[in-house]
Amino acid sequence: MTLNWSQVDVPTALTAIAQETDTYLGRYLQSLTGSPQQITEAMAYSLLGAGKRIRPGLAVLSSLAVGGTVEQGLVAGAAVEMIHCFSLIHDDLPAMDDDDLRRGRPTNHKVYGEAMAILAGDALNTLAFHLLATRVQPAALAGKLVTELAFATGPEGMIGGQVLDTCHPEEAKADTTAASLSKLQHIHRLKTGALINVACRMGAMAGGATETQLALIDRYGHAVGLAFQIVDDILDVTSTAEQMGKATGKDAGKGKLTYPSLLGLEASREHLAKQVAVTDAVTQELGTNARLLAELSRAMAQRTK
Amino acid sequence: MTLNWSQVDVPTALTAIAQETDTYLGRYLQSLTGSPQQITEAMAYSLLGAGKRIRPGLAVLSSLAVGGTVEQGLVAGAAVEMIHCFSLIHDDLPAMDDDDLRRGRPTNHKVYGEAMAILAGDALNTLAFHLLATRVQPAALAGKLVTELAFATGPEGMIGGQVLDTCHPEEAKADTTAASLSKLQHIHRLKTGALINVACRMGAMAGGATETQLALIDRYGHAVGLAFQIVDDILDVTSTAEQMGKATGKDAGKGKLTYPSLLGLEASREHLAKQVAVTDAVTQELGTNARLLAELSRAMAQRTK
Numbered sequence: 001m002t003l004n005w006s007q008v009d010v011p012t013a014l015t016a017i018a019q020e021t022d023t024y025l026g027r028y029l030q031s032l033t034g035s036p037q038q039i040t041e042a043m044a045y046s047l048l049g050a051g052k053r054i055r056p057g058l059a060v061l062s063s064l065a066v067g068g069t070v071e072q073g074l075v076a077g078a079a080v081e082m083i084h085c086f087s088l089i090h091d092d093l094p095a096m097d098d099d100d101l102r103r104g105r106p107t108n109h110k111v112y113g114e115a116m117a118i119l120a121g122d123a124l125n126t127l128a129f130h131l132l133a134t135r136v137q138p139a140a141l142a143g144k145l146v147t148e149l150a151f152a153t154g155p156e157g158m159i160g161g162q163v164l165d166t167c168h169p170e171e172a173k174a175d176t177t178a179a180s181l182s183k184l185q186h187i188h189r190l191k192t193g194a195l196i197n198v199a200c201r202m203g204a205m206a207g208g209a210t211e212t213q214l215a216l217i218d219r220y221g222h223a224v225g226l227a228f229q230i231v232d233d234i235l236d237v238t239s240t241a242e243q244m245g246k247a248t249g250k251d252a253g254k255g256k257l258t259y260p261s262l263l264g265l266e267a268s269r270e271h272l273a274k275q276v277a278v279t280d281a282v283t284q285e286l287g288t289n290a291r292l293l294a295e296l297s298r299a300m301a302q303r304t305k
Numbered sequence: 306m307t308l309n310w311s312q313v314d315v316p317t318a319l320t321a322i323a324q325e326t327d328t329y330l331g332r333y334l335q336s337l338t339g340s341p342q343q344i345t346e347a348m349a350y351s352l353l354g355a356g357k358r359i360r361p362g363l364a365v366l367s368s369l370a371v372g373g374t375v376e377q378g379l380v381a382g383a384a385v386e387m388i389h390c391f392s393l394i395h396d397d398l399p400a401m402d403d404d405d406l407r408r409g410r411p412t413n414h415k416v417y418g419e420a421m422a423i424l425a426g427d428a429l430n431t432l433a434f435h436l437l438a439t440r441v442q443p444a445a446l447a448g449k450l451v452t453e454l455a456f457a458t459g460p461e462g463m464i465g466g467q468v469l470d471t472c473h474p475e476e477a478k479a480d481t482t483a484a485s486l487s488k489l490q491h492i493h494r495l496k497t498g499a500l501i502n503v504a505c506r507m508g509a510m511a512g513g514a515t516e517t518q519l520a521l522i523d524r525y526g527h528a529v530g531l532a533f534q535i536v537d538d539i540l541d542v543t544s545t546a547e548q549m550g551k552a553t554g555k556d557a558g559k560g561k562l563t564y565p566s567l568l569g570l571e572a573s574r575e576h577l578a579k580q581v582a583v584t585d586a587v588t589q590e591l592g593t594n595a596r597l598l599a600e601l602s603r604a605m606a607q608r609t610k
Contacts, residue, residue: 032459032460033461034460034461035465036460036468039460043460090427095398095420096420113400115401118400119471121427122426123459123464126464127459127460129451130459133448133455139444139445139447139449140444140445142448142451143444143447143448143451146434146435146438146448146451147435150435151435153431154432155341155344155345155348156338159344163344
């Protein structure tokens with residue numbers, strides 16, 4: 001990419017990273033010459049040309065923040081995006097959240113049928129690890145990235161969060177507010193936080209982070225992951241489906257735990273501001289290379305869709 | 306294990322490997338201390354204490370055949386078994402094959418519900434790569450095994466075979482017999498053959514195979530994978546559900562392509578004998594360490610359930 005990364009602003013940087021991610025993932029899918037056309041198409045439908053590419057953005061900017069390159073962060077970000085995409089396809093299934101609309105378009109199973117949506121999600125889950133194992137050098141780094149991504153994706157990470165969120169909503173409703181807040185934070189840390197944090201960590205590791213840098217990036221990743229979820233919960237209350245490109249007000253309708261339902265809107269916004277204070281402090285320690293990472297966190301906290 | 310592997314017979318060897326695999330996988334699941342209880346239980350239900358453990362058997366005996374150890378083959382076999390188990394859970398879902406019975410017990414979604422069955426399958430898919438990345442040394446070997454397993458599992462392997470098998474049965478029925486046979490072999494090579502072959506390959510690689518040895522193991526793996534599927538198709542016609550521990554006669558009922566439906570029973574059995582001839586020849590080239598691998602192929606060809 002020919003951008004001057006030390007001067008560019010966040011929207012321009014994210015747009016460029018989103019385009020590069022799209023190109024990278026599109027080429028990767030094309031390289032799967034033995035894949036049946038139907039499933040390649042179903043994967044491409046959900047994987048390409050849509051989504052804000054927050055996770056690749058975080059991976060690339062984390063690589064830059066520790067002195068690495070855009071390209072180093074891009075491989076890590078692409079793998080995380082494949083996992084994110086697999087989880088969206090499966091979450092939307094009738095047996096899960098039963099959603100018809102995603103990113104302003106019909107969900108994968110609405111277009112390709114349930115069987116294909118299950119298989120396309122499965123394939124993207126598997127291929128994220130294939131991509132890392134075949135595209136990252138040296139092998140020791142590839143192995144570390146596979147470990148990071150598998151841990152963040154599995155039952156101790158994202159999938160575990162889905163279990164807690166999807167499979168026992170009734171139990172959660174019966175809790176006291178204090179117990180619920182603790183449970184809510186635990187669910188979020190797993191369900192969305194783990195993958196957002198690992199995008200930052202993997203980008204930094206691919207970019208050659210020192211232990212000290214990685215520890216700072218890890219704190220950034222936790223805070224920005226929490227911020228992301230609080231904003232998502234707030235927008236579910238305050239936005240319309242048209243603005244969001246997906247169904248809104250669903251969380252409240254299903255009695256799911258959310259920050260606004262537990263704390264109210266104002267306290268949720270304060271909680272959000274605290275996370276941004278953490279990312280500000282951490283990025284300052286990381287130095288001037290982390291300027292975009294700091295700005296991204298603030299932009300995410302202010303997003304309106 | 307204290308068996309004398311140079312003298313033991315195949316049933317004894319397989320029983321010992323199955324027990325070791327169970328112990329290994331059980332310990333691995335227990336090590337996931339951050340996993341919610343419900344999903345650990347759902348994974349354990351399908352992963353432990355059931356199944357013939359053909360793939361771990363092939364991995365361990367392939368390791369022995371190239372001069373490696375039982376332990377080296379076991380890690381590879383455990384990872385392949387997790388992928389096999391994930392695929393069974395998802396294949397049984399209502400949107401896929403809609404099966405109520407598996408290995409003589411209710412299928413995963415019948416016990417834990419569809420949402421949990423989807424998530425448990427997803428988790429096992431992810432964790433197979435986590436296991437390899439965290440348990441195999443050196444890192445370069447771990448990376449190679451992740452690449453092998455991801456390729457064999459993904460849309461160019463098992464999942465691709467599922468797509469061809471599940472998503473277009475009507476199209477297949479309209480084919481001529483010659484085109485159908487070619488398509489059938491292609492589906493089998495992907496759907497069951499890829500994972501069986503990769504169990505052999507990964508076991509051999511983990512056991513330190515030379516290029517020549519790996520090429521022979523690869524030929525063995527292809528032939529034994531084909532043999533396995535032909536026997537499966539034959540048993541679907543000739544066995545009862547009670548013998549098999551799962552629904553039988555379903556393939557014919559759904560008009561799916563099978564060897565007996567295309568070639569008849571007798572020609573199917575001849576085709577099976579040809580595969581055993583290949584495994585005999587290849588294991589002879591591998592030498593005395595491959596005795597059990599040769600016997601396993603013959604035993605698989607003769608199985609009655």
